[in-house]
Amino acid sequence: MVRIDGKGNGTALVRVRNLDKKYVRGTEEIHVLQGLNLDVDAGDFVAFMGPSGSGKTTLLNLLGGLDLPTSGSITVAGDEITKLSAGSLTSWRARHVGFIFQLYNLIPVLTAFQNVELPLLLTKLSKAERRKHVETALAVVGLTDRMGHFPRQLSGGQEQRVAIARAFVADPTFLLCDEPTGDLDRKNADEIMEIIDRLVREHGKTVLMVSHDPRAAERARFVLHLDKGVLMEAAKAGAGT
Amino acid sequence: MAIPVVYNVRSVVQRWSSAIVAVLGVAGTVGVFVAMLALAQGFQATLIASGSPGNAIVRRAGADSEMVSAIALEEMRTIEDAAGVARDARGPLASGEVVVIAAFPLARTDTEANVQVRGVSPRVLDVRSNVRITAGRFFQPGLAELILGSNAIKSYEGFVLGGTVRFGGGTWKVVGVFDAGGSAFDSEVWCDANVLNEIYKRPTNIFQSVTVRLESPSALARFKDALTSDPRLSVQVDRETDYYRAQSRTLTDLIRVLGFLIALVMGVGAVFAALNTMYSAVAERSREIATMRALGFGSGAVVSSFIVESLFIALIGGVLGCLAVLPMNGFTTGTINWQTFSHLAFAFRITPGLLLRGLGFALLMGLVGGVPPAVRAVRRPVAVALRGL
Numbered sequence: 001m002v003r004i005d006g007k008g009n010g011t012a013l014v015r016v017r018n019l020d021k022k023y024v025r026g027t028e029e030i031h032v033l034q035g036l037n038l039d040v041d042a043g044d045f046v047a048f049m050g051p052s053g054s055g056k057t058t059l060l061n062l063l064g065g066l067d068l069p070t071s072g073s074i075t076v077a078g079d080e081i082t083k084l085s086a087g088s089l090t091s092w093r094a095r096h097v098g099f100i101f102q103l104y105n106l107i108p109v110l111t112a113f114q115n116v117e118l119p120l121l122l123t124k125l126s127k128a129e130r131r132k133h134v135e136t137a138l139a140v141v142g143l144t145d146r147m148g149h150f151p152r153q154l155s156g157g158q159e160q161r162v163a164i165a166r167a168f169v170a171d172p173t174f175l176l177c178d179e180p181t182g183d184l185d186r187k188n189a190d191e192i193m194e195i196i197d198r199l200v201r202e203h204g205k206t207v208l209m210v211s212h213d214p215r216a217a218e219r220a221r222f223v224l225h226l227d228k229g230v231l232m233e234a235a236k237a238g239a240g241t
Numbered sequence: 242m243a244i245p246v247v248y249n250v251r252s253v254v255q256r257w258s259s260a261i262v263a264v265l266g267v268a269g270t271v272g273v274f275v276a277m278l279a280l281a282q283g284f285q286a287t288l289i290a291s292g293s294p295g296n297a298i299v300r301r302a303g304a305d306s307e308m309v310s311a312i313a314l315e316e317m318r319t320i321e322d323a324a325g326v327a328r329d330a331r332g333p334l335a336s337g338e339v340v341v342i343a344a345f346p347l348a349r350t351d352t353e354a355n356v357q358v359r360g361v362s363p364r365v366l367d368v369r370s371n372v373r374i375t376a377g378r379f380f381q382p383g384l385a386e387l388i389l390g391s392n393a394i395k396s397y398e399g400f401v402l403g404g405t406v407r408f409g410g411g412t413w414k415v416v417g418v419f420d421a422g423g424s425a426f427d428s429e430v431w432c433d434a435n436v437l438n439e440i441y442k443r444p445t446n447i448f449q450s451v452t453v454r455l456e457s458p459s460a461l462a463r464f465k466d467a468l469t470s471d472p473r474l475s476v477q478v479d480r481e482t483d484y485y486r487a488q489s490r491t492l493t494d495l496i497r498v499l500g501f502l503i504a505l506v507m508g509v510g511a512v513f514a515a516l517n518t519m520y521s522a523v524a525e526r527s528r529e530i531a532t533m534r535a536l537g538f539g540s541g542a543v544v545s546s547f548i549v550e551s552l553f554i555a556l557i558g559g560v561l562g563c564l565a566v567l568p569m570n571g572f573t574t575g576t577i578n579w580q581t582f583s584h585l586a587f588a589f590r591i592t593p594g595l596l597l598r599g600l601g602f603a604l605l606m607g608l609v610g611g612v613p614p615a616v617r618a619v620r621r622p623v624a625v626a627l628r629g630l
């Protein structure tokens with residue numbers, strides 16, 4: 001269940017209250033998020049839509065603990081992350097967030113295997129356990145035969161699949177996807193959305209996704225529009241509940 | 242756990258052209274640094290090898306080197322008879338010596354170089370057990386005969402066994418060659434002290450120094466006490482190794498200070514090259530860094546990763562620099578011995594310790610050149626860097 005009226009009962013996995021974000025650029029002040037509220041339950045799949053510059057990436061960065069709001073609070077699984085120090089926020093990200101970026105952001109000098117292994121280096125898993133997890137994750141995205149390949153030896157769609165494996169290999173609390181299909185053609189975009197969809201349906205992952213693409217957003221159980229700094233329910237909102 | 246080192250190694254390899262200036266800068270600096278220290282080390286080793294811990298050298302009190310010292314024959318007798326001096330059936334093991342400087346043409350170039358000609362006592366080979374005759378024979382006391390050090394015979398025009406040499410107003414016959422184990426004596430020419438005084442029209446029965454063989458290395462204190470408490474003598478006594486170490490100090494210190502200064506100046510350049518390489522690495526990989534931090538790698542992990550990368554680049558430079566100078570090991574060169582202004586042959590001595598110091602110096606440059614860029618790598622806010630702004 002997803003709410004945007006700030007009246008969630010506290011069982012939500014993600015709870016956002018009165019979130020404000022202003023950027024100052026020179027003398028100009030840009031008020032990107034203006035008192036935004038949001039509740040997302042575990043296992044939900046939410047898509048955020050909105051015109052370019054409406055603040056979708058800003059919202060996602062705040063939810064993922066990459067940036068701090070001007071005011072307001074974000075609570076994830078009981079942790080009020082907007083109160084954490086920079087250092088604790090970093091280790092919080094390692095445990096709770098899986099990021100998927102529009103441009104994949106793989107490390108070019110590391111193989112697919114090594115890219116996926118990166119988040120596991122921050123856990124206590126042994127080398128053998130890490131190997132098992134990486135192999136499983138790459139199997140889920142269908143790239144078992146590409147483990148030793150470098151990003152430049154992969155197609156865009158394959159790169160994004162590696163990035164998805166990297167995002168969920170450490171079993172984070174939720175996945176944050178910023179235009180995951182924005183750089184892909186129709187066919188690859190559909191494949192990527194199919195994988196994300198499967199992560200939600202079969203593996204019970206919670207996914208918050210930003211997308212321009214209506215076809216991608218269609219997959220989500222809830223679609224919200226970001227407009228003038230607050231969220232609005234789209235026509236489809238509530239469908240699938 | 243830290244960011245894997247393979248990330249840095251591969252990044253450097255992939256962008257090798259941007260690291261090359263830093264690598265060469267560090268290599269050149271380390272090469273010069275090691276070469277200078279090897280020079281100092283070789284020079285010092287050569288002089289120290291001249292001395293033996295079981296020998297003592299006696300000079301007039303206040304004389305810095307044997308060149309400016311004088312000891313009369315009566316004094317020499319007192320010294321020979323003192324406690325602590327080794328003796329055998331033929332008497333005490335002591336050599337009264339005089340030194341003159343004579344110029345001879347170098348074989349390699351046409352220039353002349355000063356050779357230290359040492360007048361010694363007939364018993365010198367018993368006093369200096371590290372010296373032995375390798376060709377011909379020892380000189381006959383009372384005759385104008387020369388024996389040549391193994392470096393001297395190689396270095397000068399006209400130094401041949403059986404030939405004659407003119408200097409000091411006399412004609413000398415070359416009767417033998419001696420080997421002094423790579424020490425400073427190898428660059429000398431030896432003859433009878435009395436004959437040398439005679440030909441140079443110096444007062445006879447005056448020596449500049451007396452070197453004695455001690456009963457044992459520990460007998461030095463006894464010997465020293467005996468001489469300094471004797472009112473007839475006004476001398477200073479040193480263990481021979483200490484004397485030669487002190488003799489080598491001026492030049493080795495000079496070479497070392499010079500070496501450090503040159504290495505410092507070059508090192509500053511190499512550090513700037515490393516800074517440049519690392520700053521551009523950090524700038525070019527800003528999105529990678531932001532990605533790592535988004536994944537949960539802390540600023541400490543990122544800073545150490547880039548320092549490791551800088552150290553890696555510096556280490557490559559250091560290893561190259563060491564490899565470049567390694568063939569110089571044992572290469573014999575010559576210099577002026579500043580105490581006597583005579584020509585002295587010695588070899589570069591590159592020891593494992595020196596190489597380690599060279600590598601340590603390389604790592605120091607890598608550290609200095611790596612820390613500021615590494616710190617900059619974590620200064621950019623992650624959200625900003627991810628946007629690629």
Ligand SMILES: Nc1ncnc2c1ncn2[C@@H]1O[C@H](COP(=O)(O)OP(=O)(O)O)[C@@H](O)[C@H]1O
Nearest residue numbers: 023025032051052053054055056057058059625
């Ligand atoms: N670091 C920043 N400094 C100043 N302005 C920023 C910064 N980041 C984003 N903005 C501005 O905030 C607004 C929202 O940006 P963004 O969240 O990227 O929107 P979207 O992802 O919906 O396109 C834009 O006007 C953008 O220029």
Ligand SMILES: [Mg+2]
Nearest residue numbers: 056057058178
């Ligand atoms: Mg965006």
